[in-house]
Amino acid sequence: MYLYLKYISILFKSQAQYRLSFWLLTVGQALTPLTVLAGLYFMFAQFGQVKGWTFYEAALCYAVIGLSYALSETFARGFDMFSSLVGSGDFDRLLVRPRSTILQVLGSKFEFARLGRMLQSLIVLFWSLSKLPIELTFPKLFTLMLMIVCGVLIFSGLFVATASLSFWTIQGIEVANVFTDGGREMAKYPLSIYEKWVTNFFTYVIPLGCVNYLPLLYVLGRTDGHQLRYMLSPLAGVVFILPCLLLWHIGVRHYRSTGS
Amino acid sequence: MNTYLSVWKLRFVSGLQYRTAAIAGMATQLFFGFVFIMVYVAFYAHSSAQPSMSLEQLATYIWLQQIFLAFVMLWFRDNEIFNLITSGNIAYELCRPCGIYSFWYAKLLAQRLASAILRCIPILLVAFLLPKPYNLTMPPTAATFALFVVTLLLGLAVNIAISMFIYISVFWTMSPVGSTLVIAVIGEFLAGMIIPVPLMPSWMQAITYALPFRWTADFPFRVYSGQIPQSEAVWGILIQFVWLAALILLGRWCLKRALRQVVVQGG
Numbered sequence: 001m002y003l004y005l006k007y008i009s010i011l012f013k014s015q016a017q018y019r020l021s022f023w024l025l026t027v028g029q030a031l032t033p034l035t036v037l038a039g040l041y042f043m044f045a046q047f048g049q050v051k052g053w054t055f056y057e058a059a060l061c062y063a064v065i066g067l068s069y070a071l072s073e074t075f076a077r078g079f080d081m082f083s084s085l086v087g088s089g090d091f092d093r094l095l096v097r098p099r100s101t102i103l104q105v106l107g108s109k110f111e112f113a114r115l116g117r118m119l120q121s122l123i124v125l126f127w128s129l130s131k132l133p134i135e136l137t138f139p140k141l142f143t144l145m146l147m148i149v150c151g152v153l154i155f156s157g158l159f160v161a162t163a164s165l166s167f168w169t170i171q172g173i174e175v176a177n178v179f180t181d182g183g184r185e186m187a188k189y190p191l192s193i194y195e196k197w198v199t200n201f202f203t204y205v206i207p208l209g210c211v212n213y214l215p216l217l218y219v220l221g222r223t224d225g226h227q228l229r230y231m232l233s234p235l236a237g238v239v240f241i242l243p244c245l246l247l248w249h250i251g252v253r254h255y256r257s258t259g260s
Numbered sequence: 261m262n263t264y265l266s267v268w269k270l271r272f273v274s275g276l277q278y279r280t281a282a283i284a285g286m287a288t289q290l291f292f293g294f295v296f297i298m299v300y301v302a303f304y305a306h307s308s309a310q311p312s313m314s315l316e317q318l319a320t321y322i323w324l325q326q327i328f329l330a331f332v333m334l335w336f337r338d339n340e341i342f343n344l345i346t347s348g349n350i351a352y353e354l355c356r357p358c359g360i361y362s363f364w365y366a367k368l369l370a371q372r373l374a375s376a377i378l379r380c381i382p383i384l385l386v387a388f389l390l391p392k393p394y395n396l397t398m399p400p401t402a403a404t405f406a407l408f409v410v411t412l413l414l415g416l417a418v419n420i421a422i423s424m425f426i427y428i429s430v431f432w433t434m435s436p437v438g439s440t441l442v443i444a445v446i447g448e449f450l451a452g453m454i455i456p457v458p459l460m461p462s463w464m465q466a467i468t469y470a471l472p473f474r475w476t477a478d479f480p481f482r483v484y485s486g487q488i489p490q491s492e493a494v495w496g497i498l499i500q501f502v503w504l505a506a507l508i509l510l511g512r513w514c515l516k517r518a519l520r521q522v523v524v525q526g527g
Contacts, residue, residue, distance in 0.1 A: 020433050028441030035449040042460050046311055047303045178291045186295055193302035 003099065007107030015111075030116035033066050037124060040188070051193045057220060058189055059128040064144070065187045065212055066121035068151025070114055076156040078109040080180075082163035091255065101252055102245075105163070134221060143215050143231050150237030151211040155180065157241035158206070160248050167251035179206060187212045207236035263358050264366040271370035282378040289383060293326040297394050313458045315393055317485045321456050323387040323396040324481045330375035331416045332451060332477040334423055334444040338368060345430045350522065360519070361512050364427065368420050400486040407493045411480040414500040419476040421507035422447065428511065431518035452478035458487070472503045 015022055040062060044055035073080070082105060085091050094104045129136065162176035183206060191199045191213040203209035210233040218230035297319050304315050313321075325332065341364060344350045353360060387396035399405040422443075429439040448454065450473040457468050457478040468474040479496055482488045488496065 024433065024439055024442050028445055031442065031445045035445055035454055038449070039454040042455055042464065043303060045461060046459055047306075049306065050303050051306060177288050182288075182291055182295065185292070189299060189302075194298055198298070 004103060004107055008110055011107075011110040026116040028116075029114055030120045033117055033120050036188075037062065037120075050189070053190050053193070056128045056131045057216075059124055060132065060219075061190050061212060061216055062188045063121050063125035063128060064147050064216070065151060065184055065208070067118060067125060068148050068211070069155055069184045070118040070121055071148070072152045072155035072159065074111055074114040074118065075152075076106065076159045077111050077114075078105040078107065079156070079159040079163040081109055083166035086166050086255075095252075095255075102160075102248065132220070134219065139231065140219050143219055143234075146232075146234045147211050147215050150234035151208075153237040153241045154206070154208060154211060155183075157237075157244035158183070160241075161244040164244070164247040164251035167255050183208050190216070207240055210234055210236035264362050267363060268366040268370040271367050272374045274374075276374050276378060279378065282375070286379050286382055289326040289329060289379070290386060293322055293383075293387070294394065296322050301393055311459065313456065313487070316397055317482075317487055318456065319394060320397050320485045321481050323383070324484060325453060325477065327380045327383050327387070328376055328412065328477075330372045330379065331412065332419060332453070334419070334426070334440075334447045338371060338427075341367075341427050342430055345427070346434055354519070361424070361508075361515050365420060365424065368423065369416070372416065372420070397485070399484050403490060404483065404486050407490060407497075408480055408484040411483050411493065411497060411500065414497060414504065415476040415480050418472055418500060418504050418507065421504060421511055422472060422476070424507075424511045425514070428514050428518055431522060447473045450474060451476055452481075458482070472507060475500050475503055 037059070040058060041055065044050075044058070049055075050058070085094075085105070085108070094101055097104065134140070158176070158180050162180070165176070183202065186194070186198070186202060187208045191202060191209045199209065203214075214230050214233040218227055300315065300318055300322075304311070304318075344353055353363075356363070384396070389395070399408060426440050426443050429443075433439055450468045450471055452460075452468070452474065457465060457474060460468070468478070475496070479488070479500070483493045483496070
């Protein structure tokens with residue numbers, strides 16, 4: 001843990017060196033989801049509602065997923081860029097050091113500019129909560145926290161899993177973006193607006209629906225009975241990350257240096 | 261002129277080499293196109309108001325965006341040029357007996373063309389064959405199609421002129437990520453890549469009409485579906501030419517200023 005903080009502080013100092021670019025980047029990062037949010041707002045301004053969901057409910061949905069995506073991108077960015085490490089053979093150096101590979105890869109990249117994105121999601125979260133006619137009880141707050149934390153786990157799991165695949169393919173695989181970026185795009189809206197098979201895929205295979213749509217039903221008071229089940233559904237994220245970590249360990253064992 | 265043509269040809273051929281990357285990219289684009297349309301289908305299903313664009317036109321709009329993504333997106337970047345500037349190797353580039361602006365322009369043009377040609381046909385086929393609300397429709401007449409091709413190519417030229425500013429800005433910031441992001445994010449929103457321009461409220465539409473971004477993507481795509489009538493499209497082409505000329509002149513001027521203050525350190 002101490003080592004991890006050390007990594008972070010070093011990276012922060014190096015990134016703050018290019019000052020103008022750093023600020024532009026932070027602003028840009030905050031703008032990206034802002035334009036998406038503006039798009040969302042314009043859509044609702046045009047159509048009013050989508051399958052019974054109002055703008056603020058969708059905004060809450062969007063904020064939760066945006067927050068967990070931004071957090072996992074800030075911390076697990078190293079895995080996202082991992083294929084270049086394998087391709088250049090630099091992973092060898094990590095292997096000979098007496099610390100776990102996961103810690104080292106986690107510490108290899110850390111993008112502070114993503115914090116701009118996080119802040120923006122956080123603002124949307126509070127804004128939509130204040131506009132929604134719901135009473136925030138303690139269990140509901142707890143569920144919201146759980147949703148975000150487990151969302152981070154799922155996205156990090158996806159990053160780790162795709163990074164592990166590059167042990168075999170050497171090159172990074174762009175298709176994996178379908179699950180990370182694509183998953184984020186999909187989960188931005190309440191999953192029930194999609195066709196059935198899509199909803200099923202994102203509930204049972206990649207449980208993004210479990211950290212977002214199902215518990216949200218509870219927070220918004222739309223459930224009938226079995227509240228505890230909706231409340232605890234984000235825990236699927238914990239279940240999801242385990243096989244991803246396993247895949248990583250198999251990958252490390254399998255690793256053969258490219259030698260260059 | 262010949263020099264630029266051969267630069268263009270070399271780049272084009274090397275761009276065609278990355279086939280696996282193209283396949284992966286295609287799968288991603290198909291997926292995104294499909295998801296975007298699915299969202300709109302849900303919105304349209306329960307809408308009482310009549311939106312300014314039919315679902316059919318919308319699906320066509322989205323598919324064209326995905327098919328010609330390499331033409332319209334501002335993200336597309338050439339890291340080689342960035343490295344030249346930040347590492348100081350720009351000195352070699354300055355020694356060449358040809359203008360830097362045209363040289364880079366030819367390079368960027370070839371890359372985008374190669375990438376689009378590799379990807380467009382398979383996506384085109386799949387999009388045509390998809391079931392009803394999701395499919396890509398044919399343009400209404402042959403003349404519309406001809407106009408579409410002209411506007412699309414002009415749009416591409418305008419887009420590259422815009423993206424040149426990203427490269428030029430690196431002379432000042434020395435790190436490409438920031439400026440790419442800001443220009444790309446704002447530009448893509450104004451080009452109707454996030455939500456189609458006709459679905460924006462009228463005050464937002466007025467802003468997009470006043471800026472060049474919209475002419476790179478939104479305009480050709482709506483010409484294709486016949487939403488913009490032919491007579492209006494001809495005027496649009498004229499406006500595209502004006503923007504192109506203005507942006508290139510401005511870009512050349514900025515580049516000249518940037519080069520005047522450039523300092524290359526030995527090493």
